[in-house]
Amino acid sequence: MPAKTPDGPPPPPVVQRVRVCYAKRGRLRFTSHRDIQRAFERALRRAAVPMAYSAGFTPHPKISWAGAAPTGTASEAEYVELGLSERVEPERLRGSLDEALPPDLDILAVDESEGGSLADYLEASVWRIELPEVDPAHARAAAAAFLAAEQVDVQRLTKNGMRTFDARAAVAELVALDDLPSVCAILRVVVRHTTPAVRPDDVLTGLGAVADLVPPVPPRVTRLAQGPLTLLLSADPEVVPTAPERGASPASGPTAVDSGVEVPQPGK
Numbered sequence: 001m002p003a004k005t006p007d008g009p010p011p012p013p014v015v016q017r018v019r020v021c022y023a024k025r026g027r028l029r030f031t032s033h034r035d036i037q038r039a040f041e042r043a044l045r046r047a048a049v050p051m052a053y054s055a056g057f058t059p060h061p062k063i064s065w066a067g068a069a070p071t072g073t074a075s076e077a078e079y080v081e082l083g084l085s086e087r088v089e090p091e092r093l094r095g096s097l098d099e100a101l102p103p104d105l106d107i108l109a110v111d112e113s114e115g116g117s118l119a120d121y122l123e124a125s126v127w128r129i130e131l132p133e134v135d136p137a138h139a140r141a142a143a144a145a146f147l148a149a150e151q152v153d154v155q156r157l158t159k160n161g162m163r164t165f166d167a168r169a170a171v172a173e174l175v176a177l178d179d180l181p182s183v184c185a186i187l188r189v190v191v192r193h194t195t196p197a198v199r200p201d202d203v204l205t206g207l208g209a210v211a212d213l214v215p216p217v218p219p220r221v222t223r224l225a226q227g228p229l230t231l232l233l234s235a236d237p238e239v240v241p242t243a244p245e246r247g248a249s250p251a252s253g254p255t256a257v258d259s260g261v262e263v264p265q266p267g268k
Contacts, residue, residue, distance in 0.1 A: 014052040014083040017113035024075045026104035033068040043100035050086035066118045075223035124192045124229040127200045130220040132184040139185035140176040142211035152206035167206040170198035
């Protein structure tokens with residue numbers, strides 16, 4: 001017996017793909033990725049974005065997510081790709097979608113995709129880890145010990161049980177920032193996107209293992225950028241970027257580019 005198909009014409013095809021860079025700030029850093037997805041889906045409907053849908057009895061909007069930041073971390077560089085059934089002007093889409101999202105979930109840029117896999121483009125992430133009440137000299141020594149190690153095994157509980165993996169292999173750069181107007185140690189870490197993913201808390205676990213660096217209070221973690229590894233390694237490690245305010249155009253506001261760290265835009 002042939003499989004049943006829905007009555008009526010098939011949904012309109014994808015005529016344009018756009019890649020959206022957004023920030024997760026403030027209290028929303030504690031929001032799960034599933035709740036972020038729901039907020040986006042509601043905002044897309046509210047902003048009347050002409051989404052393309054899958055075929056079948058339960059059509060879904062064509063949305064592709066890439067490497068969400070862990071719950072509890074902020075981010076200035078989250079990405080999602082949208083498949084649209086009508087062509088739109090990217091800057092107009094950025095404004096309407098930003099207005100439809102809740103505060104602290106901010107659209108930074110919208111660019112037309114030039115094809116290829118978004119996940120393949122996002123090879124690595126830059127993380128800023130603030131360690132209140134940690135001596136910067138201790139952080140520098142711990143970073144040096146971590147980088148000098150050939151392997152740093154850490155354990156993490158996953159949905160498949162406890163896993164042990166090498167956190168050192170994924171870390172391409174680890175710098176303790178100097179001469180900053182701060183009362184806490186600050187680490188800048190460039191982490192390759194691997195399987196299983198190595199997260200900032202895994203790096204901190206590794207620092208505790210090799211140098212007894214155990215923050216007395218919870219760290220503040222922010223993803224600053226994602227993109228090709230070579231581009232991320234070329235940024236100035238001593239610069240602490242500032243992000244655009246909500247509603248400001250990434251081309252004109254006080255962006256990370258102005259501060260010396262270029263936020264990569266996929267497809268460019």
